[in-house]
Each structure stands twice: as C-alpha cells, then as structure tokens.
Amino acid sequence: MDHRTVDVKYNLITDVFVTAGNVHDSVPYLSRLDRQRNVGFAVEAVALDSGYLTTPICKGLEDRKIYGVIAHRRFHPTQGLYAKWKFTYDAERDLYVCPQKQELPYRTTDRNGYRQYASDPKQCASCPMLEQCTRSRNKRKIVTRHIWEDSKEQVRLNRLSKSGKRLYRKRKETIERSFADAKQLHGFRYCRLRGLNNVIEQALMTAAVQNMKKITLHLERRA
Incomplete structure (x- = not known):
C-alpha cells in the first residue's frame, strides 16, 4: 500500500x-x-x-x-453482549464499573501491555444481566485496557x-x-x-x- x-x-x-x-x-x-x-x-x-x-x-x-x-x-462487539464503552473507567481508583454498578478492580497485565480488570464471579452469578455481559464458564467478566490507552x-x-x-x-x-x-x-x-x-x-x-x-x-x- x-x-x-x-x-x-x-x-x-x-x-x-x-x-x-x-x-x-x-x-x-x-x-x-x-x-x-x-x-x-x-x-x-x-x-x-x-x-x-x-x-x-x-x-x-x-x-x-x-x-x-x-x-x-x-469495533463490532460480540453480538448480544455489552460493548466495552458501557463499562466506565474510574482513573482515580484504577478500576471499571459495569452497567449494573459492580466494580471490576485491576487484576494483572499481560505481556502485550493490556491491563485486565476482573469482576467478582459471586456477584455476577446473581446478576440479572449476566447473559448480556459475559459467556465465561466461571461467570467472571474481564475488561482490558492498554497501558497507553490514555x-x-x-x-x-x-x-x-x-x-x-x-x-x-x-x-x-x-x-x-x-x-x-x-x-x-x-x-x-x-x-x-x-x-x-x-x-x-x-x-x-x-x-x-x-x-x-x-x-x-x-x-x-x-x-
């Protein structure tokens, strides 16, 4: 090109x-x-x-x-699931907040520079919007954010x-x-x-x- x-x-x-x-x-x-x-x-x-x-x-x-x-x-998110923009990033506390107000704190950073924010599976299990949020077997939602996302x-x-x-x-x-x-x-x-x-x-x-x-x-x- x-x-x-x-x-x-x-x-x-x-x-x-x-x-x-x-x-x-x-x-x-x-x-x-x-x-x-x-x-x-x-x-x-x-x-x-x-x-x-x-x-x-x-x-x-x-x-x-x-x-x-x-x-x-x-970007085209997986059909039927929440798009990433629906999760609000709190810069002061370095965490995401889901549409149902659950906090996803920082968990780890992978080798490609993406920081992972994970939900509490116990809270997700009883969430009425679980099927629109994640299809993971452990009922945990993970949102990623690159270290240069700012x-x-x-x-x-x-x-x-x-x-x-x-x-x-x-x-x-x-x-x-x-x-x-x-x-x-x-x-x-x-x-x-x-x-x-x-x-x-x-x-x-x-x-x-x-x-x-x-x-x-x-x-x-x-x-």
Whole structure:
C-alpha cells in the first residue's frame, strides 16, 4: 500500500513509502514520521485515517508532541453482549464499573501491555444481566485496557474538537485528493509491474509528476 505524507501549505508530497501486502500501513508509520522530521520538516499535527488508530501510534504522537487526529474505527462487539464503552473507567481508583454498578478492580497485565480488570464471579452469578455481559464458564467478566490507552483517548478528544475537525477536513483536500489524482490522472489505479521495488519506483515517479504539476501551477499564480 502506498503511504504518503503531504505538506499542507502547498499540498506537496514529501514522502512515499510502499508496504508489502502482508504489512499493514500503520506498522512503519512512526519510523517514516521520524524520517520526515530528521530531514527538516517541523511536523506539528497529523490527520490519519482509522487504520492508524493504534495505541503505539497514539503514544508515539504524544511522545513527539504532535497533535494527532485519527478517524474513528468501528469495533463490532460480540453480538448480544455489552460493548466495552458501557463499562466506565474510574482513573482515580484504577478500576471499571459495569452497567449494573459492580466494580471490576485491576487484576494483572499481560505481556502485550493490556491491563485486565476482573469482576467478582459471586456477584455476577446473581446478576440479572449476566447473559448480556459475559459467556465465561466461571461467570467472571474481564475488561482490558492498554497501558497507553490514555494516549488513545486524547487522540479521540482531538478528533472531536473544533481544531481536530477542521484538520481532518483538510485531509480530504490534501491526502485524499492526492490519491484520487494519482489513480485517475496518472495511472496509479493499477501496478504496471510486479514486485515491491517496481511498485516503489512507480509510486515515486507518480509522486514526482504530481509535485512538478503543483509547483508549476504555484509559480504560475505567483507570476
């Protein structure tokens, strides 16, 4: 998949990176972002689609002091069971509260960085909403929360803010327009040759042509 970084002021493509078919675009994102910063681009804010809404990216943006706006990703909970958002997190006491007001205290953290909050099976056994909450044999409900979840929640708040909404709208005029032009006007809808190196070459050439057109138009307006 072609990943692009665009300068918002002039809508120039400043980075093109093609990932292999078995690698998600989000995996190399932070390293490509650092590459942009290392060559002199002062990145203050980024607007990304929902595929980039991962805890490592959200934490990475926070550590780099970059304002991140990422589209909402729709998760589909198990049909018939409560969605996670119905469980309220109490940050001061570090526990979750279920829809029936039972507390789920912290239990342990797994090797992937997810903290587990578990209910009391004795209380759950007599709960009238048990079948809508969990199907575990021991009647215990477990809710997980990543250790970097706070960073992810901040990105969600950014998306809902006025500046976040304005920035994401700008993405449609830059990133999405760049992809659309590449596909519609420059033959990038299909790869001309097989192999990752050949696709990278096509992506770079396409981006170069798009940038030359934009620079020419900009110079013409100045003249």
